[in-house]
Amino acid sequence: xxxxxxxxxxxxxxxxxxxxxxxxxxxxxxxxxxxxxxxxxxxxxxxxxxxxxxxxxxxxxxxxxxxxxxxxxxxxxxxxxxxxxxxxxxxxxxxxxxxxxxxxxxxxxxxxxxxxxxxxxxxxxxxxxxxxxxxxxxxxxxxxxxxxxxxxxxxxxxxxxxxxxxxxxxxxxxxxxxxxxxxxxxxxxxxxxxxxxxxxxxxxxxxxxxxxxxxxxxxxxxxxxxxxxxxxxxxxxxxxxxxxxxxxxxxxxxxxxxxxxxxxxxxxxxxxxxxxxxxxxxxxxxxxxxxxxxxxxxxxxxxxxxxxxxxxxxxxxxxxxxxxxxxxxxxxxxxxxx
Amino acid sequence: xxxxxxxxxxxxxxxxxxxxxxxxxxxxxxxxxxxxxxxxxxxxxxxxxxxxxxxxxxxxxxxxxxxxxxxxxxxxxxxxxxxxxxxxxxxxxxxxxxxxxxxxxxxxxxxxxxxxxxxxxxxxxxxxxxxxxxxxxxxxxxxxxxxxxxxxxxxxxxxxxxxxxxxxxxxxxxxxxxxxxxxxxxxxxxxxxxxxxxxxxxxxxxxxxxxxxxxxxxxxxxxxxxxxxxxxxxxxxxxxxxxxxxxxxxxxxxxxxxxxxxxxxxxxxxxxxxxxxxxxxxxxxxxxxxxxxxxxxxxxxxxxxxxxxxxxxxxxxxxxxxxxxxxxxxxxxxxxxxxxxxxxxxxxxxxxxxxxxxxxxxxxxxxxxxxxxxxxxxxxxxxxxxxxxxxxxxxxxxxxxxxxxxxxxxxxxxxxxxxxxxxxxxxxxxxxxxxxxxxxxxxxxxxxxxxxxxxxxxxxxxxxxxxxxxxxxxxxxxx
Numbered sequence: 001x002x003x004x005x006x007x008x009x010x011x012x013x014x015x016x017x018x019x020x021x022x023x024x025x026x027x028x029x030x031x032x033x034x035x036x037x038x039x040x041x042x043x044x045x046x047x048x049x050x051x052x053x054x055x056x057x058x059x060x061x062x063x064x065x066x067x068x069x070x071x072x073x074x075x076x077x078x079x080x081x082x083x084x085x086x087x088x089x090x091x092x093x094x095x096x097x098x099x100x101x102x103x104x105x106x107x108x109x110x111x112x113x114x115x116x117x118x119x120x121x122x123x124x125x126x127x128x129x130x131x132x133x134x135x136x137x138x139x140x141x142x143x144x145x146x147x148x149x150x151x152x153x154x155x156x157x158x159x160x161x162x163x164x165x166x167x168x169x170x171x172x173x174x175x176x177x178x179x180x181x182x183x184x185x186x187x188x189x190x191x192x193x194x195x196x197x198x199x200x201x202x203x204x205x206x207x208x209x210x211x212x213x214x215x216x217x218x219x220x221x222x223x224x225x226x227x228x229x230x231x232x233x234x235x236x237x238x239x240x241x242x243x244x245x246x247x248x249x250x251x252x253x254x255x256x257x258x259x260x261x262x263x264x265x266x267x268x269x270x271x272x273x274x275x276x277x278x279x280x281x282x283x284x285x286x287x288x289x290x291x292x293x294x295x296x297x298x299x300x301x302x303x304x305x306x307x308x309x310x311x312x313x314x315x316x317x318x319x320x321x322x323x324x325x326x327x328x329x330x331x332x333x334x335x336x337x338x
Numbered sequence: 339x340x341x342x343x344x345x346x347x348x349x350x351x352x353x354x355x356x357x358x359x360x361x362x363x364x365x366x367x368x369x370x371x372x373x374x375x376x377x378x379x380x381x382x383x384x385x386x387x388x389x390x391x392x393x394x395x396x397x398x399x400x401x402x403x404x405x406x407x408x409x410x411x412x413x414x415x416x417x418x419x420x421x422x423x424x425x426x427x428x429x430x431x432x433x434x435x436x437x438x439x440x441x442x443x444x445x446x447x448x449x450x451x452x453x454x455x456x457x458x459x460x461x462x463x464x465x466x467x468x469x470x471x472x473x474x475x476x477x478x479x480x481x482x483x484x485x486x487x488x489x490x491x492x493x494x495x496x497x498x499x500x501x502x503x504x505x506x507x508x509x510x511x512x513x514x515x516x517x518x519x520x521x522x523x524x525x526x527x528x529x530x531x532x533x534x535x536x537x538x539x540x541x542x543x544x545x546x547x548x549x550x551x552x553x554x555x556x557x558x559x560x561x562x563x564x565x566x567x568x569x570x571x572x573x574x575x576x577x578x579x580x581x582x583x584x585x586x587x588x589x590x591x592x593x594x595x596x597x598x599x600x601x602x603x604x605x606x607x608x609x610x611x612x613x614x615x616x617x618x619x620x621x622x623x624x625x626x627x628x629x630x631x632x633x634x635x636x637x638x639x640x641x642x643x644x645x646x647x648x649x650x651x652x653x654x655x656x657x658x659x660x661x662x663x664x665x666x667x668x669x670x671x672x673x674x675x676x677x678x679x680x681x682x683x684x685x686x687x688x689x690x691x692x693x694x695x696x697x698x699x700x701x702x703x704x705x706x707x708x709x710x711x712x713x714x715x716x717x718x719x720x721x722x723x724x725x726x727x728x729x730x731x732x733x734x735x736x737x738x739x740x741x742x743x744x745x746x747x748x749x750x751x752x753x754x755x756x757x758x759x760x761x762x763x764x765x766x767x768x769x770x771x772x773x774x775x776x777x778x779x780x781x782x783x784x785x786x787x788x789x790x791x792x793x794x795x796x797x798x799x800x801x802x803x804x805x806x807x808x809x810x811x812x813x814x815x816x817x
Binding site for chain 2: 099103107111
């Protein structure tokens with residue numbers, strides 16, 4: 001597989017996943033606010049600012065908007081053309097990457113992605129967003145799920161497939177960690193949180209809903225929502241398909257399928273780092289995580305995911321075939337001695 | 339529908355001058371008259387939406403929004419009876435055979451120049467004549483592997499060649515997609531009418547590309563080299579690559595080592611043997627042609643000259659579609675094949691010839707003047723429709739650089755009933771671009787791309803100038 005093609009597939013997959021996560025995050029928080037009364041400007045800013053911070057684009061946000069109002073934050077996360085991670089821009093970039101590798105993906109997948117792209121760029125999208133945000137997000141989420149289904153149903157399980165999977169799960173692990181981190185300011189810096197208020201419980205439920213996790217969570221933990229069990233579920237549950245451990249595990253498997261190396265071994269940095277991350281998560285308890293502080297833990301985790309992404313790029317995409325020494329060697333060999 | 343249609347004074351593909359439907363159009367006429375304008379509109383909208391969704395679009399240059407448009411598609415098919423097509427086919431085979439013999443000769447013995455059939459000046463001053471390739475033997479001695487010759491019909495309905503596209507002709511993906519759209523839209527009609535298929539084009543193309551592989555390579559790796567996702571024909575490149583099951587590569591995906599071409603893959607370097615290149619000679623190798631090219635592959639020409647990689651089309655074929663050389667094609671056919679051309683050229687005047695130039699300058703308002711090496715409907719003067727200023731501009735151009743201009747009488751291209759609005763049909767001018775593949779044998783898929791000038795009265799069919807397309811049906815019989 002061409003390195004450029006692998007890169008495009010990886011990023012296409014990442015951007016689709018990113019768009020879906022943004023849709024869920026914004027949708028859930030808009031709905032959450034409906035549950036609160038007496039919301040003043042201060043209270044709203046406290047609510048929306050952490051969401052911008054969670055995306056890691058705080059600096060870019062304040063370049064464009066003076067204050068973290070609901071309108072500014074949602075515009076920034078959903079439509080803002082200057083924010084390359086906004087929902088609409090993510091879809092545009094997913095589609096741009098898909099366009100470069102049209103020959104590598106199936107017609108069905110391309111058609112659905114292109115349909116979504118045409119939708120978010122149409123005036124209809126803005127209208128729907130104004131009249132009914134949740135319908136707008138439903139459109140995005142349904143399309144993303146549709147694409148996941150198409151991918152499973154129509155794509156060959158070849159090398160390209162594993163690059164798609166790697167992209168999807170590295171993005172998912174990253175996004176779940178960021179969503180989980182949204183309410184860190186209400187937590188003690190280190191140690192287990194004690195009792196939480198009813199409003200805070202609603203916010204932690206919103207975190208679950210932002211990860212499509214509420215139903216699965218309740219099946220496992222019952223109706224009681226606490227930071228400890230939410231963090232445990234989203235971080236180290238091995239069976240929930242949006243948990244960080246689950247995602248990291250599939251990322252690790254995909255990487256090993258690309259090179260064909262068996263479990264427990266590695267042939268490059270990406271595999272080494274991914275394998276190590278999975279082991280760490282697998283053999284951690286939630287108490288240990290809170291001992292370090294959830295926010296600190298997630299911060300380090302995000303850095304580790306970045307490192308895996310960079311290592312993957314170095315290994316498969318940016319191969320410096322013509323290093324200077326190699327070039328000199330070839331040219332030395334080519335000289336004729338008469 | 340079609341009740342109020344008037345063929346007027348033009349040659350109409352569907353109706354005779356007396357207003358009788360031609361026998362090979364009878365069934366489609368029945369189908370259209372049996373349909374309400376609303377039904378027709380529904381079908382039309384469904385097709386347009388499908389094209390947009392599938393991304394069957396071309397990029398509009400100079401548009402910062404990155405707008406993509408669909409190539410407008412007209413639902414009324416252009417129909418050619420079998421006998422008529424067989425004649426066209428014979429004419430095209432004759433023509434590409436002569437063009438290939440010409441290119442071989444030009445890059446070797448140059449007999450045609452020495453025998454005084456073509457003045458040397460015209461070849462040597464040709465913008466696309468690559469003297470670097472004189473005495474180079476191209477694989478299997480084929481130069482033009484894919485050719486798109488534009489055919490038109492004048493007032494008497496006789497086919498003529500308007501120009502040859504011997505470098506990177508595009509449009510074949512529309513032939514295939516138009517057919518798919520028509521099959522979805524009028525499924526019953528195909529059975530009744532009996533239409534020859536076109537779907538085998540990608541297989542034939544791949545077969546040809548494999549045929550020209552370097553000697554001794556049993557299982558050649560074929561790739562398609564594209565300028566990239568922002569090229570107007572990018573959809574076609576990915577489409578063909580997917581249909582053939584080959585990699586589509588950009589210049590930066592390839593590199594040359596030891597005069598061999600490799601592509602960068604996730605498993606390291608993989609050898610490449612045949613390149614179907616859709617970028618111009620000028621950009622293909624910055625170490626040989628344009629130094630500023632970012633699209634090409636340094637060292638590619640060296641690999642090609644060493645016989646380690648084959649290119650389709652070969653380098654230097656552009657001289658054969660220079661519009662001045664076009665003038666000499668009938669003479670080539672006579673010279674190499676000792677035959678009369680089966681399809682004529684459009685009468686052409688060369689601005690570089692004293693007497694022709696005088697005639698051109700005296701009649702600028704009657705003639706179509708064309709630059710010798712432009713395509714896509716650019717660099718052209720339509721005399722009868724031009725303003726005084728435009729004519730003055732071209733007068734100056736012709737006087738300053740006569741080598742690069744030719745003139746032709748204004749041909750009133752044949753017209754074809756085309757949907758205009760609300761279930762109404764009017765005649766619009768059409769041409770035909772068949773795609774000719776030259777491999778082990780010469781293969782032409784029946785029909786080709788019918789382009790239609792959608793603007794009333796317009797004679798320019800290019801997509802960049804308001805043109806659209808139609809599906810082209812070659813029948814199994816004659817009615």
